[in-house]
Amino acid sequence: MALPQQKVDATEARLSSMSLPSSKGWLGKAREDALSRVRLMGLPSRRDEYWKYTRPDTLVQADAPKAALFNIGEAPVFSGIDRLHLIFVDGVFDPEASDDLELSGVSVELLSQVGDKDIHWATGLYGSLEQDGQSPVQRPLAALNSAYATEGVLIHVTGAAAKPINISYLQRDETSDACLHHVIKLDEGAKLTLLENGPAAARLNKVLEVDIADSAEFRHVRTQGRAHERRAATHIFGRLGERSVFKSFTLTANGVLTRNECVLELTGDSAVAHVAGACVGDGDFHHDDTVFITHDAVDCESRQVFKKVLRNGATGVFQGKILVNQVAQKTDGYQISQSLLLDGDSQFLAKPELEIYADDVVCSHGSTSGAIDEESLFYLKSRGVPHAQAMNLLVLAFLAEAVAEIDEEEIADEIIGRLTNWLERRMS
Amino acid sequence: MLEIKNLQVKLEEEDKQILKGVDLTVEPGTVHAIMGPNGSGKSTLSYVLSGRDGYEVTGGSASLEGEDVLELEPEERAAAGLFLAFQYPVEIPGVGNMTFLRTALNSQRKARGEDEMSATDFLKLVREKAKSLKIDADMLKRPVNVGFSGGEKKRNEVLQMALLEPKMCILDETDSGLDVDAMKLVSEGVNALRSEGRSFLVITHYQRLLDHIKPDVVHIMYDGRIIKSGGPELALEVENNGYADLLEEAV
């Protein structure tokens, strides 16, 4: 089907403002393929069904809208955790500030340094999981990323990683437009925890492709930075082998526009995939979580748990889908999305979807929107807890089910600490 | 301690008068009981005293140690020493009982200008109080009242009272839903708290509780008023004859 002319024009306008990075090696081909995908699909527009609740204009336009730097004067999240620390500033790797790329059980390389090689393990993964994730729903911003990204890390995990890898994204330039593409490959039985934090840039387009072999475990916890004016479109594409585990949790606070897509395919039997998110928005912020989980194997479990606390005009969006193909018998699928609206100015837009072709499955989904429970609030206050503190306790309690998706206690505590600080600053 | 004068209360949302002039004075160190038929306004009185939304005070006053409590926020009333053991304790999913108890205790200490209690001291204190009420560690770990049985919820109320050591304790049907042994435990918990500086207002339907917690004064509430006050024998009269005679007498 031919694209509408308007879409072609908008796409070409964006592409003409960029130049395709040259890579002589394996990466060159991947980029060209990705670019042709972009041209075929066209970049998202407001008319697209998949962008019904979130306006893509500022993510698509040539220049990144300016975003003021934001300093909260707080130690960065995950500081207290023993980790391999990698730092990107406005989307560019900072070797001085980062740790050496050495970690037992893991090889870490930079996309900027290996693209010219003839052969690389990431061939066949880079842009490829993204490509698989373009059907049945198109995700053109991810293809755009595969074509143009020059920065990112390629992580090959061969055993149990000795400690988590933490990638921090700093923003120093009010107009920076970052494009980051990471590829992670976990061999059979390998284990890795990836931590990400920070605003990254005025505008961020990030893709994370994760290939999880049989019995491997990938855990992911990120915080997206409280910079008020930042924008981000992120995609995670994951492929899960037999008995493998994928668990991802995202804390989103503030940010004028955030669209997080997570696209997972469970291809091996008895795989487990959990995607969770806690969003807190107080002001003119827009958070969109779009999740698509495809069950292609027997006896797999998937869980989606999203909680959003909204106030002062904040908007929360959740589009979540569980697709259970005919082969995927004994699927256990669960999806919940809930919002806590702290005033009448905020809104939550949810589109939960189940599409099931197998007959022996247990799938449930639910979506709710509600206010603070007045009975609980009074009960707390009647015990002497001041109003603001009682509100914070109830907000944290509301978010608890999502935070509980984080397996490592130390990391969960970091997230709870951040949430508490945020609440104390914003709500009192 | 507590002085209620001609207190009149209506529902905020509806034009419905519930308390029609309640007069009640509770002296320091005494136990007062309130009995009365269903719907007579006993819980409403306890809610209004503790500051719940939804009621409008249309007349009269209520003061705690001379301070007008009706002007205070619920948390200020708590810090001033007022405590209500709820007829229907609230379940709060996601808030751990321990977190709740510690936050409550420390909030009150802070409001009174005292230091917060350390985590270890607090733990010791809770364990000790919980033990005497036969509240096990599991109940302390669970979210506030979630999945607690009716009787467990009531014991949890008394645990809060024991920890917070309020001056004016209002117990709204704390005995309902308790088995015989739990009733004894709860009564012992309450009796252990009895002291010169602490008063109790015990709302109940049954004489049985008053066998354990001996009241100094018993009041009968009917249709938003205290229609009769007397000694412990008044509770026995209700137990034996019901309310009919008393109501007739009052009319």
Ligand SMILES: Nc1ncnc2c1ncn2[C@@H]1O[C@H](COP(=O)(O)OP(=O)(O)OP(=O)(O)O)[C@@H](O)[C@H]1O
């Ligand atoms: N929020 C409300 N909306 C409507 N009616 C109310 C409300 N609160 C109280 N009432 C009414 O006020 C009256 C007094 O109620 P209250 O709960 O105080 O009675 P009570 O003496 O505690 O009764 P019980 O012995 O059954 O606990 C009842 O008729 C009740 O229906």
Ligand SMILES: [Mg+2]
């Ligand atoms: Mg009652």
